Amino acid sequence: MKQSFVFSGSGGQGIMSAGITLAQTAIDMGKHATYLPEYGPEQRGGSAKCTVVISDDTIVSPLPKMCDHLIVMNEQAYAKFIDDLKPEGLLLANEARIKDEIERDDVFCIKANVDDIAQQLGNEKAANVVLIGILIGATDVVSREVFAKSLEEKFKDKKPGILEMNLAALEKGIAIGKAHKDERKA
């Protein structure tokens, strides 16, 4: 099974970091993964995009035209990449920055205000962890345990509380994703 993910938004929103950690977690689970970052020449605030492909088999091409999962963090990213989502694909939109109606009705959509959720937990930088939590809850693409372990590894030397906040962000995300999955089943 091969699945592709496009994360997009602007520099500073944790787009690249979300893509890398998702890919790394897949690899830690014994799957194959590729991660391709794309960004402009701006030092800050420019558009940021990354493509992650996860597969049980060796990945031939890391450049799919259409993705199975599209994660958009702002309106520009939504407008630019919405047509690259496969029919029946999953759109995950940051409600805090995407006010427009979602125009496509042939895709599944999760709208979540990940900025606010992360802020309430203590730091908006954790918004990308909420995103991955939603993906884990909605798709089972990677395991919650393995991802939590990678967070532990990443934040073990940080100030007390940072790891806990990120784990809380992960749980919040998983709950949102699960709710969507249950809704889809019903």
Added chain:
Amino acid sequence: MGDKRFMKGNEAIAEAAVRGGCRFFAGYPITPQNEIPEYLSWRLPEVGGAFVQGESEVASINMVYGAAAMGTRALTSSSGPGISLKAEGISYLAAAALPAVIVNISRGGPGLGSIQPAQSDYLQATKALGHGGFHAMVLAPNSAQEAADLVYDAWEYAERDRNPVLVLMDGCLGNIMEEVELPPMKELHDEDLPEWSLTRRNGRDWQGNITPIYTELILEGLNAMAGEMYKAWEEDDVKVEEFMLDDAEYVVVAYGIASRVSKEAILKLREEGVKIGMIRPITLFPFPKKSIRNLDFTKVKGIFDIEMTVPAQMREDIELQVMDRCPIYEYGRSGGCLLDDDGVYDAIAEIVKGEDA
């Protein structure tokens, strides 16, 4: 136990260089190759090597000349515009018969081009890397793993031939992270230093002189020897992947990232019953002429030259081997626009399936 890591193509090149014996790097920053100097800036000192961020590309390639003259395995890396600036120095390396490895992580062109990936430096790499009619062996990996494997052994070729080796890889593969199994560290000792190197001392013969300046007859002789060397490469050193050619009616010729995207399209077309395969040059120079020349043209109906550049640059090398025995089609993207699975599939399907596609 293997040392497996999830790393960028650029980082894989840097680590494999160190493990392959590289102990000197000089370069000047340019996207999309910056991870190579960034990595080596901390990694080379760890193994007793030296990292220099030069004041320019010209200075950097000449520092590589100096380090190579001492017998040190030396590396520089850049992207298209920077490789143009290094051209003079690379030509001097070839003139002085010095081994070194030069990496081009290529981007859109010409001129400043774009910082996004492209395969627009094929002609520069294979035909005119600098003035004076020399060639470097050109290695073109299509994954982070293959980049590591080829760079690891690049100095073996460079030192065998006393000639620079070029690694040409597009910025897409430079920046993609994928799994890489790293080779073990090569143990190099002083006594392994090349006979001709200026460092041969400590009780051994001092070999005085390395020069890129010769009188006419000597220069002509050296030109002829270089010609013989290029012929020998064609016999001994061609690397090529031949994929699903046995019954192929259509053959894609593609290298680097284009070969990855093309293979995906080939697998899909095979599922649909199209008899299609691929020739993937891994050495662009020496070019795998025989693989193309010896195709069974009673069966092959068409060749596709797929490259991430427009117009295709490998086409003339392919034409010389096809010799009008079948049509050659080309498809590409350029300027920093990436190839993608659907685009390559559609371009091939349109031809092989005719109007029905």
